[in-house]
Amino acid sequence: MSKYGENIKKIRSVRGLTQSQLADIIDVSRGVISSYEEGRAEPKIETIIKTAEVFQVTIDTLLKKNITVNQLSGFAIPDILTDNKQIATSSGNEEFAKFFPSGLIILEASKVNENIYCTGNDLIFGLKDEATKNKLFVIELYNESIIGRVTQITDEFIFLNRSKILIKDIKRTIKVIGIYQPFKTVSPLENRLMLLEKRLKKIEEAIESDWSDI
Structure with missing residues (x-):
């Protein structure tokens, strides 16, 4: 049996998601999430x-x-991070930016509408891109920015989760390649879990x- 059920339960715990919210993100029912987590x-x-x-x-x-709490609370973005380890403790956008390719866009989650993908203290990493179905995107409009998964595209509209957005109103689309949650925002519970993981290791x-000495 795989570790999938255990891991999605930890993902939900760290990211503050209910079973229904996770089900909505990955397109299954709440009951299916429950069966995964219980190993059924x-x-x-x-x-x-x-x-x-x-x-x-x-x-x-x-x-x-x-999956460790560290991986979910402040994870690196595959194939984008350099070898410079300071990225894990930097907190300012300028500090982050110098470790990434020049084409990378860094947005503060507090500047996009509140959603199930990130919290206000997170940083969203993305690249300017055309909207593609089933990918996670930030859509910038003239007066707001929203984040979500593109569920449908027509000649006139882009559907972002349940939001119907007129293409002519879109200022730009940004393909999200990762979300970084700074370590300084880790909750007391998450901090205790990280300490327990270190002790167990x-x-x-x-x-x-x-055993090797026997």
């Missing part, structure tokens, strides 16, 4: 791919490893060391 069912490949894409984790990690290493 395994997800389809399209569900696995969508989950990995939205929450920026690899499929291998999602299925075979225990040390215990596991100690046990492995003892």
